[in-house]
Amino acid sequence: MQYFNVMDYEAPAQARMNAAHWDYYAGGSGDEITLHANRAIFDHIRLRPRMLVDVTTCDTSTSVLGSPVSMPILVAPTAQHGFAHPEGECETARGVGQAGTLLTASSVSSRRLEDVAAAASGPLWFQLYVFDDNTITVDVVQRAEQAGYKAIVLTVDVPRFGNRERDLRNAFHLPVSANFDVPDVTKLKPSLTWRDLAWLKSLTSLPILVKGVLTGEDTILALEHGADGIVVSNHGGRQLDGAITSLEALPEVVEASSGRCEVYFDGGIRRGTDVIKALALGAHAVLVGRPVLWGLAVNGQEGVRHVLELLRNELELAMALCGAPTLKQITPTLIRR
Numbered sequence: 001m002q003y004f005n006v007m008d009y010e011a012p013a014q015a016r017m018n019a020a021h022w023d024y025y026a027g028g029s030g031d032e033i034t035l036h037a038n039r040a041i042f043d044h045i046r047l048r049p050r051m052l053v054d055v056t057t058c059d060t061s062t063s064v065l066g067s068p069v070s071m072p073i074l075v076a077p078t079a080q081h082g083f084a085h086p087e088g089e090c091e092t093a094r095g096v097g098q099a100g101t102l103l104t105a106s107s108v109s110s111r112r113l114e115d116v117a118a119a120a121s122g123p124l125w126f127q128l129y130v131f132d133d134n135t136i137t138v139d140v141v142q143r144a145e146q147a148g149y150k151a152i153v154l155t156v157d158v159p160r161f162g163n164r165e166r167d168l169r170n171a172f173h174l175p176v177s178a179n180f181d182v183p184d185v186t187k188l189k190p191s192l193t194w195r196d197l198a199w200l201k202s203l204t205s206l207p208i209l210v211k212g213v214l215t216g217e218d219t220i221l222a223l224e225h226g227a228d229g230i231v232v233s234n235h236g237g238r239q240l241d242g243a244i245t246s247l248e249a250l251p252e253v254v255e256a257s258s259g260r261c262e263v264y265f266d267g268g269i270r271r272g273t274d275v276i277k278a279l280a281l282g283a284h285a286v287l288v289g290r291p292v293l294w295g296l297a298v299n300g301q302e303g304v305r306h307v308l309e310l311l312r313n314e315l316e317l318a319m320a321l322c323g324a325p326t327l328k329q330i331t332p333t334l335i336r337r
Ligand SMILES: Cc1cc2nc3c(=O)[nH]c(=O)nc-3n(C[C@H](O)[C@H](O)[C@H](O)COP(=O)(O)O)c2cc1C
Pocket: 024, 025, 026, 038, 076, 077, 078, 079, 106, 107, 108, 127, 155, 211, 233, 234, 235, 236, 238, 266, 267, 268, 269, 287, 288, 289, 290, 291
């Protein structure tokens, strides 16, 4: 089997995995309208390439909140990598490091955050879920800081767990996380509000990104409450079905942020041309979720590395064909109005 693009990893990954675990990875909420729309929206955005620009070398390297990375393509937090590989997130971290980019480790993990850090060679961010018991949050944030994670990514789009009907049909329940002792990880703190962001900031000196913002209004609130970055995301279509796609939300978030913080993007990135479209609309970098899990399931760290390399190579080619050999040259003028 040869893998010419990241989609080539999808069916082989499914073939290797337990069916209920696969459905958990693949699925969205409700009718999966937002899940599918996240992909479909990219087909409606067309590029305006420029010609006769010297594209002998196209440079994809950048930095994210100060950490250098080989490309503006990072790994989104996804739960329970143990479903895809016996080494779980440690294996993922090795592959991500080989690709020279950054892994966001999920709170809900098969491996402890310290073990993931020990396996990593590149920068890490820690994704935070907040439970009712504040001592869990205090503990895990301090551990992440001590283990060398470079930022906390607070996920704000799960006041309650989404309606994942595939999981209901499979009678699937998420196992406990290796990171903390919470019997049911889907019981998050529903009373969490913007005010808690200030409390969170008091716990750590790390920058805090807010993940799951889809409006300009919430962008302004996030910045007012001290967020150091925003991740535009609808959680891969797994929370509010019918929510706006991340790509549709991106321009208003970028506008509301008015250059005050880095704006990141996730949802439906499968091609280098998807990456260039998100960057042209103002994302500083994108995060990729499911494709990394496919690479992990098929071929462990090598699969993770290859999925990321495929995306990097496609982005590099797209930059050349758009006449934008540096990331700085990827601007809104690349998109048809
Ligand atoms: C299996 C799976 C588990 C996820 N777990 C988390 C998580 O623990 N924390 C979080 O903030 N987002 C989680 N997400 C959402 C991703 O971070 C990301 O927003 C989404 O997957 C991006 O879309 P993509 O899969 O189309 O690239 C998860 C997504 C998937 C598919």
